[in-house]
Each structure stands twice: as structure tokens, then as C-alpha cells.
Amino acid sequence: xxxxxxxxxxxxxxxxxxxxxxxxxxxxxxxxxxxxxxxxxxxxxxxxxxxxxxxxxxxxxxxxxxxxxxxxxxxxxxxxxxxxxxxxxxxxxxxxxxxxxxxxxxxxxxxxxxxxxxxxxxxxxxxxxxxxxxxxxxxxxxxxxxxxxxxxxxxxxxxxxxxxxxxxxxxxxxxxxxxxxxxxxxxxxxxxxxxxxxxxxxxxxxxxxxxxxxxxxxxxxxxxxxxxxxxxxxxxxxxxxxxxxxxxxxxxxxxxxxxxxxxxxxxxxxxxxxxxxxxxxxxxxxxxxxxxxxxxxxxxxxxxxxxxxxxxxxxxxxxxxxxxxxxxxxxxxxxxxxxxxxxxxxxxxxxxxxxxxxxxx
Numbered sequence: 001x002x003x004x005x006x007x008x009x010x011x012x013x014x015x016x017x018x019x020x021x022x023x024x025x026x027x028x029x030x031x032x033x034x035x036x037x038x039x040x041x042x043x044x045x046x047x048x049x050x051x052x053x054x055x056x057x058x059x060x061x062x063x064x065x066x067x068x069x070x071x072x073x074x075x076x077x078x079x080x081x082x083x084x085x086x087x088x089x090x091x092x093x094x095x096x097x098x099x100x101x102x103x104x105x106x107x108x109x110x111x112x113x114x115x116x117x118x119x120x121x122x123x124x125x126x127x128x129x130x131x132x133x134x135x136x137x138x139x140x141x142x143x144x145x146x147x148x149x150x151x152x153x154x155x156x157x158x159x160x161x162x163x164x165x166x167x168x169x170x171x172x173x174x175x176x177x178x179x180x181x182x183x184x185x186x187x188x189x190x191x192x193x194x195x196x197x198x199x200x201x202x203x204x205x206x207x208x209x210x211x212x213x214x215x216x217x218x219x220x221x222x223x224x225x226x227x228x229x230x231x232x233x234x235x236x237x238x239x240x241x242x243x244x245x246x247x248x249x250x251x252x253x254x255x256x257x258x259x260x261x262x263x264x265x266x267x268x269x270x271x272x273x274x275x276x277x278x279x280x281x282x283x284x285x286x287x288x289x290x291x292x293x294x295x296x297x298x299x300x301x302x303x304x305x306x307x308x309x310x311x312x313x314x315x316x317x318x319x320x321x322x323x324x325x326x327x328x329x330x331x332x333x334x335x336x337x338x339x340x341x342x343x344x345x346x347x348x349x350x351x352x353x354x355x356x357x358x359x360x361x
Contacts, residue, residue, distance in 0.1 A: 039320045045269045046281020046316070052265065054288040055258030058296070059251045060126050065297065067248055072126030073235050076119060077227040078252065079259040083220030086264075091217035100221075103214060114202050115222030119230065122259075145171070145279050148200055152276060156205060163322040170315030171280055177308040200275040203267060212267040219263070273320075280316045284309060 063069040091100040103111075145168060152158040206215040231239075242248065269278055287309045 036321075039317055042273055042277060042320050043281065043313075043316070045273070046278060047284060049262060049266060049269060049278065050282045050285035050288055052258050052262035053282055053285040054292065056126075056255055056262065057285070057289050058292050059255040059258065061293075062296065063248070063251050063255075067251075069238075069242055069248060070127070071235050071238050071242070072123050073227055073231045074239055075126055075252065075255050076122040076259075077224070077231050078256040079122075079263065080119075080220055080223035080227050082256060082260045083216055083263060084224045086220070087213055087216035088218075088220040090213060094213075098211070098214065100217065103218065111218040111222050112226075115219055115226050117202075118219055119223055119226045123227075123230070145276065148276055148279055152204070152274070155202075158274070158276075161322055164319055167315045167319035168280070170318065171283060171312050172315075174308045174311030174315060175283065177304055177311060200270075200279065204270050204275040207267040207271050212271070215267060216263060277316075277320060280312075280319055283312045283316070 060072070060075065063071075063075075088100065091098065091103065094100070096102070149158075149160065149164075149168065153160070203215055266278065273281075287305060290305055
């Protein structure tokens, strides 16, 4: 017979968390790391750009399908004219090394190449709406992201971690899921994606080292000249055949305003994030385009679109959660940011850092 336990207060046993408790702690830790205020701001900025891209896509698709108007160069030309009027003219009235004439004397040929890449990228992407669906064009466009990362590696000296490659792979997996839900119609053209990558990397380089006004002013100047010449060569017959009415004119205006807002706002976003982050974030423009396509173009909804959107957002958040680093050469005049990384730089700076350091970046 066992002896009775002596009476007295029971000592509480230490709590050993089980599998559920450990999983909960892990999820809370991941939530604190992945869903920070900085990342939420990055997502919000990306969605603003996505809405601008959705506007250009919807108007281009509407012109091509409903009114049989296929004039991608004319659409881009109007946008470049707006950039010229707002930003190039502003550069002309600035003084010192930021003056338009001074910039042209020092590096006009560089901006000719940049303008050419930007004009042709817009031309190929907008023209692709003649041959495939709205969603498919934007999906094909996202394959410029690997090109963008490669250019950032060599031109901006960005150095990626394994997490970044995994995140990009997850985003492309989401893209593949959406492709599976959308049957491509006819020919498609994804050659504009690589040219957009070139333009975006140059844009990041200029807005972070020089100024947003210089980039937009030079693109407005040479974009207007190059697109104007190409317009006269390849589209004069198409323009002459347009049966103008107020609806077609309104679509042209809506496209130009959407593109102008995209060009004006994107340098601001790139300056506080990076070209790669921006291009990953705007993949969600496909979902917005899909919703409009359901009503305008008779698209059929599929649950794979929601799955794709979820996968893309998971990859984007994962990418933004880890900053990149830079490997600047010793003689480079790019501000050293090796401890923070050039990717998502503006959002990852702590508020107590000196303002002069932030301004230099």
C-alpha cells in the first residue's frame, strides 16, 4: 500500500509547449518579419503602379478589339509629348549642371540609347495586344524579371541572397499558374520584356545617382523624337484609316494619362525600393486586368487566378523581407550602402539615421 502524499499546496508543473504551440510561435515570428510596415508600404506603392498599368492595358485592348485601332506608336508618342512638355521644358529652365543643354553636352548619346530601348519596349508590348489576350501580354511581360536581375547584378552591383532567387522563383510559379488558367490566343510577343528590363535598370541608376527630373526629361525628349520618326515610317497608313469619334479619342486620352502617371510615379517608387521590387509588385496588375476583362472582353473566371495572385504576393513579400547588398568597386562614385543594400533602401532606412545620409542615397 502506497503512502499518502503529505498535504500541502501543489507546485505547478512547468508548461511544455506542444507542436501546436511551437507552430504558433514560428508563425508569429514570421509574421513579425514578413509583414512589417515597410513591406506593407512597398506593397501599397506597387499596387498604385499596378492600377496605372491596368489602365494602359485596358485601353489598348479596347482599341484593338472593339475599334480595330492598332497604333501603338501613336499611343506612346502622346505620352512622350506629355513628358516633354512637363519635364524636358523644366530642365531647360534649370541652371548649372542640371540644365538641359549641359546634360546633352555631356551624355546625349547615352540618353539616345535609353530612349530607343524605352520606345521600342512600349511599341512591342502595346502591339502585342493585337495577337493575344490582355492577361497573357502582361504575363509574358513579367519574364523580363530575370533579365532585370542580371542587369542589376552587373550595372548596379546588386548582390542577391538565396532568399531573393527563391522569392523570384515563387513569383514565376504564380505566373505559370495564371498562364495555365488563360489560353493564349494566336501569336504573342514577349521581346518587349527584355527592353523594359534595360529601361528599368537605367531608370533606377539615374534616379538614385542623379535625379528623377533628368530621367523623365531625357526620356521625354528623345522618346518624342524617336517615336515621332517611327510613327511617320510605320503607322501613317493606320492613323489615316482611323474613323475618329469621341470614344476613340477618349481611349487615347485615357491611355496617355495612365502612361504619364506611371512614368511620373515609378521613379519615386524605384528610389525607395528597386527596379526588381517594383516589377515583382506590379505582377498583381494582371488580376486587376482580369476583373475588367470579365466585363469588357468576356473572360472566364478561374480559381487559378486567385491562387496565382496569392503565390505571387507570397513571393513578393519574401523578396522584400531580405535586403540585398552591393559590391561597389573601390573607384565607384555610388554611395556605399553595403550594410543596408540597394534593394528597398528607402524603406529599410531607420528613422533615426541622419537625413544627410538618406539624401545622399
